[in-house]
Amino acid sequence: MTFQAENIRVSYGKTQVLRDVSLTAHAGQVTAIVGPNGSGKSTLLGAMTASLPYTGRVSINSANIKALKPWELASQRAVLPQASRLAFPFTVIEVVRIGHQAGSSGDDPDVPMKALARVGMAHYANRTFQELSGGEAQRVMLARVLAQVWVPVLNGQPRCLLLDEPVSSLDIAHQLQVMEIARDFANAGGGLIAVMHDLNLTALFADRVAVLSDGQNIAEGPTADVLNDEILSRAYGCTLRVSALPSTKAPFILPHTATA
Amino acid sequence: MTALSDVIAAPRDRVHRARSLHWVLALLLGLAALASLEVGATDVSLSALLLKLVQGQELSHIEQIVLYDIRLPRLAMGIVVGSALAVSGATMQGLFRNPLADPGIVGVGAGAGLGAILSIVLGSLLPASILAVAGNHLTSVAAFLGGWGSTLILYRVSTRHGRTSVATMLLAGIALGSLAGAVSGILVYMADDQQLRDLTFWGMGSLAGASWTKVFAATPLILLSVGTALCLGRGLNGLALGEATAAHIGIDVQKMKSIAILSVAGATGAAVAVSGGIGFIGIVVPHVLRLASGPDHRTLLLNSALLGATLLILADVIARVIIAPAELPIGIVTAVLGAPVFLWILLKRRGLVEL
Numbered sequence: 001m002t003f004q005a006e007n008i009r010v011s012y013g014k015t016q017v018l019r020d021v022s023l024t025a026h027a028g029q030v031t032a033i034v035g036p037n038g039s040g041k042s043t044l045l046g047a048m049t050a051s052l053p054y055t056g057r058v059s060i061n062s063a064n065i066k067a068l069k070p071w072e073l074a075s076q077r078a079v080l081p082q083a084s085r086l087a088f089p090f091t092v093i094e095v096v097r098i099g100h101q102a103g104s105s106g107d108d109p110d111v112p113m114k115a116l117a118r119v120g121m122a123h124y125a126n127r128t129f130q131e132l133s134g135g136e137a138q139r140v141m142l143a144r145v146l147a148q149v150w151v152p153v154l155n156g157q158p159r160c161l162l163l164d165e166p167v168s169s170l171d172i173a174h175q176l177q178v179m180e181i182a183r184d185f186a187n188a189g190g191g192l193i194a195v196m197h198d199l200n201l202t203a204l205f206a207d208r209v210a211v212l213s214d215g216q217n218i219a220e221g222p223t224a225d226v227l228n229d230e231i232l233s234r235a236y237g238c239t240l241r242v243s244a245l246p247s248t249k250a251p252f253i254l255p256h257t258a259t260a
Numbered sequence: 261m262t263a264l265s266d267v268i269a270a271p272r273d274r275v276h277r278a279r280s281l282h283w284v285l286a287l288l289l290g291l292a293a294l295a296s297l298e299v300g301a302t303d304v305s306l307s308a309l310l311l312k313l314v315q316g317q318e319l320s321h322i323e324q325i326v327l328y329d330i331r332l333p334r335l336a337m338g339i340v341v342g343s344a345l346a347v348s349g350a351t352m353q354g355l356f357r358n359p360l361a362d363p364g365i366v367g368v369g370a371g372a373g374l375g376a377i378l379s380i381v382l383g384s385l386l387p388a389s390i391l392a393v394a395g396n397h398l399t400s401v402a403a404f405l406g407g408w409g410s411t412l413i414l415y416r417v418s419t420r421h422g423r424t425s426v427a428t429m430l431l432a433g434i435a436l437g438s439l440a441g442a443v444s445g446i447l448v449y450m451a452d453d454q455q456l457r458d459l460t461f462w463g464m465g466s467l468a469g470a471s472w473t474k475v476f477a478a479t480p481l482i483l484l485s486v487g488t489a490l491c492l493g494r495g496l497n498g499l500a501l502g503e504a505t506a507a508h509i510g511i512d513v514q515k516m517k518s519i520a521i522l523s524v525a526g527a528t529g530a531a532v533a534v535s536g537g538i539g540f541i542g543i544v545v546p547h548v549l550r551l552a553s554g555p556d557h558r559t560l561l562l563n564s565a566l567l568g569a570t571l572l573i574l575a576d577v578i579a580r581v582i583i584a585p586a587e588l589p590i591g592i593v594t595a596v597l598g599a600p601v602f603l604w605i606l607l608k609r610r611g612l613v614e615l
Contacts, residue, residue, distance in 0.1 A: 051504045053421075074510025081508075087357035087500045088555035091274070098497050102509030148509060 002026055003077070003160050003191050008047045008056035010040075017043050018054070021217045023210050027158035027191045030182055032202045032223075034195075035212035036236050041195045042082065044212065045164050048193070049079045060160060075104040077160040077191075078145035082168065084137065086129050092116065092140050093125040099144030104154065111150045115143040118181060120174075134169040142166060142178060152190030160191035168197060179205045199253045203227055211235045227251050278559035281552065285566035289339070292573040296335045299581055302326055334470040338573040340482045341467070341535045344527035346568020347561055349542025350549075351489045354496030354557055355520045356426055359550070362542040363528040367410035367433045370440035372532040373463070375406020380458050381447045399462065400474065400533040407529035410436055415521055424517045464589030465536035467576050478530040485526035486565060492520055493558030500555070538591050540598035541568050551605060 003025040010018040018040045025031035033041045047054035050065055050073075058065045060076055068076075078099070086095065096112040116122045119139040124132070132140060142163075149159040163182065167175040175198070183205050186192045196202045202209060203223060210220040213235040219226045232240045232253065241257040244250065297306040304326040309319060319327070345363075352361040363369065379402035383391070391398065414436060418428035448459060495516040498506035507513050531538075545568045549560055575593040582588060 049504075049508060051507065069510075070507060070512050071510035074508065079505070079508040081502070081505060084501060084505065088359070088550065090500065090555055094274070094554065094556060095501070098501065099509060101494070102498070 002059075002061070003048070003193060004057075004059045004062075005044065005048050006057045006059075008044060008054050008058070010043050010047055010052060010054045016215060018047065018215045020056075021212065021215070023048075023193075023217070023220065025160070025191050025193045025208070027153075027160075028186055028189055029207035030186045030192045030194065030205055031208045031210070032194050032196045032206035033210050033212060034197075034199060034202055034235075039212040039235070040215045041212055042164055043215075045079075045162055045193070045195050049077075049162055051079075061157065071102075074102045074148065075154075075159075076149075076157070077162060078103065078148035080141055080145045080161070080163040080166055082164045084141050089128045089130060091125070092121065092127050092129055092132070095129050095140060096143045096147050100147035100150070103148035103150070103159075108150075112143075112147050115147040115150065116140070118146060119143045120177065135171065135174060138166070138169050139174065139178070142181070146181070146185075149190065152185050152188040158189050158191055160193065161185055163192070163194040165195050165197055167201065175201060199227065199232070203251045203253070224249065224251065227253070274554035275556055275559060278549075278553035278556060278563060281549075281563055282559070282566065285563055285570065289566050289570045289573075292570045292577075293335055293339070296338065296573045296577050297327070297331050299577055300326065300331055300584075329472070330470075333472045333475050334467050334576065335573065336475045336479070337467050337470040337534060338576050339569040340475070340479050340486075341531040341538070342541060342569035342572025343486055343565035344482045344531040344568075345538060345541040345572070346545040346564040347486045347489050348524040348528045348531075349568075350546035350557070350561055350564040351492060351496070351520050351524050352542070353546055354492070354499060355517065356430065357500060357502075359547060360543065363524050367414045367436050367440075368407040368525055368528040368532065369537065370437040371410025372403040372407030372529060373537065374410075374440040374444050375402035375404070376462050376536075377444045377447045377459055378402055378406070380455050380462065381451045397473070397477070400477075403536075404529045404533035406440075407532055408525050410440065411521065411525035411529070415518075423514060424521070426517070429521075461589055462536045463591070465538035465591035465594075466579070466587075466589045467535055467572075468587060469534070474534045478534045481526050481530045485523040485530070488519060488523040489527065490561045490565070492516060492523075493556070493561055496520075496557040496561075536589075536591070538572070538594055540594045540602075541572055544598045544602050545571060547602070548605065 005021065005023045008018050008021045009016065021040065021044055023033070023044065033044060035041050043052070046052040047056070048058050050058070065073060093112055093116065096115055100112045100115070113122060113125065116125055119142050121136065121139050121143060124136065129137065129140065145161060149161060152159055161182070166178050166182070170178060179201055182192050182194060186207070196206070206223045208221065209223050209226040211218050211226060211231055218235055219231045227242055229240060229242050232242065238258050240253055242251045242253055245252065294306065299305070304323050309323060309327060312319060348363045352363055353359050355361070376399050379399045383398050414429055414432050415424065417432045418425050448456065451459065495506070495511045498509050498511040499513070499516070503513050546560060546564050549563045549567060553559065553563070572590070572594070575590050575597065579588040579590045579593045
């Protein structure tokens with residue numbers, strides 16, 4: 001599978017927030033979108049999920065998403081928004097079931113509970129969603145999208161998860177847990193696209209990175225090629241130094257070494 | 261960590277409870293229907309009539325009229341109006357993602373009110389030919405046209421580039437409502453004493469005007485609208501997660517909004533046209549059901565139809581019995597009974613459950 005965005009332009013009124021941005025994500029890989037605040041990361045994800053009007057072409061498995069019916073899309077990809085507010089007192093398990101029914105993950109009625117267990121929230125199944133803390137709610141929503149595309153490859157067709165800042169309100173243990181889930185989904189053959197704030201988590205988990213700055217794509221490619229001093233300093237507007245531990249190849253960025 | 265097999269069995273399933281509630285509510289509706297046929301201003305009672313029929317006796321002319329032309333159409337109207345109001349309430353609340361929404365928000369109430377007032381105050385100015393055709397149903401027809409028309413205007417105003425903004429609809433509804441209220445105010449100012457009396461009673465609602473003509477006129481539209489709304493369960497569940505997420509999980513959000521708004525306008529417009537302004541059913545019924553068996557719209561909508569019909573029939577029985585042989589406007593009964601129950605539920609559940 002490839003999830004492809006070509007020459008995406010998005011305008012809010014007269015302001016162009018995305019200018020000819022392209023991105024390719026392959027099945028079996030974690031693709032991260034990084035960039036400073038307001039660079040257009042979430043807007044790009046919004047265009048790729050057809051949540052906002054755009055020009056350009058977005059395709060999943062080479063089919064234009066504008067030509068697919070909502071339910072056809074829902075069976076091929078699931079989307080985790082940055083924040084979710086729920087109307088009405090649904091319980092946690094009911095929320096996850098709504099996701100499960102949306103995809104074509106088969107009739108296995110245990111999928112919602114398995115998905116909750118995957119994010120470590122199974123014991124909260126009967127809680128009211130509105131009682132949860134921000135981080136717990138985010139993990140339940142992750143379980144909801146996992147339940148939608150529970151099988152990463154269905155009938156030979158890889159499916160895709162699009163996550164908008166999936167770790168933004170999580171503690172470090174759960175950040176790692178969520179990134180492991182993302183990693184596993186890709187390892188099992190699914191496609192995974194995540195908007196990321198944390199460059200170090202990106203370096204640890206992403207196979208490919210696209211760097212956005214000011215509505216433009218300034219770099220895209222394998223993580224090790226893209227996360228370097230020059231590109232990151234240009235994107236974020238401050239001097240950053242990328243280092244690597246001798247034991248692993250993964251680069252890391254130490255904020256202490258940054259100069260504004 | 262808990263073993264997965266332990267927790268899988270755990271979730272208590274409110275869906276099952278809501279499904280068994282279908283049967284309980286259907287039974288209650290049946291009982292309420294019997295009560296509604298049993299009591300009334302005359303001492304004709306269903307049990308006595310049934311006994312007569314079983315014994316092979318003919319019903320007297322009066323008994324026939326009371327049963328077939330007064331109580332049965334009234335019961336039928338109570339069922340369709342009650343279910344229309346409750347299902348429309350549940351649909352609106354789902355659409356606006358707000359438990360306080362009711363069909364009034366899409367301008368049905370204000371528009372229907374204006375239509376009714378127009379017909380009561382200015383109806384006599386219409387050409388005689390139109391009056392002859394409309395007859396006693398002029399107010400009903402005008403109320404329906406007013407309700408339906410104002411909803412269509414609101415829908416047009418709040419739809420741009422093929423997307424309907426429910427926030428715009430809410431605000432435009434307030435504006436249109438005040439405008440209709442102001443025009444109604446002018447008409448009320450112009451009205452004479454008898455017209456004022458008619459207006460006031462219309463606003464309080466009643467099933468007293470029930471006739472087979474009205475039942476046959478309103479029922480097809482209400483059945484169609486309510487039936488359509490009953491199919492929106494999955495979509496409204498998705499919408500509870502927000503419009504964007506609803507689209508992501510495969511719901512054609514715009515199509516669903518149009519269907520919801522049109523079916524609410526149809527059901528409420530027809531209900532208000534034949535029975536006047538009956539409040540509280542649309543808010544209390546879905547709310548009570550959400551507390552009882554959860555907010556899942558796939559079961560909530562049907563349960564709302566059943567409970568709405570039951571409550572309206574019972575309210576009508578009370579309205580008929582309490583000061584017999586005269587009767588109270590039913591809107592008073594639904595408010596007097598509905599408001600305290602509603603407050604009691606809110607106080608009891610305060611702090612435990614978010615609306």
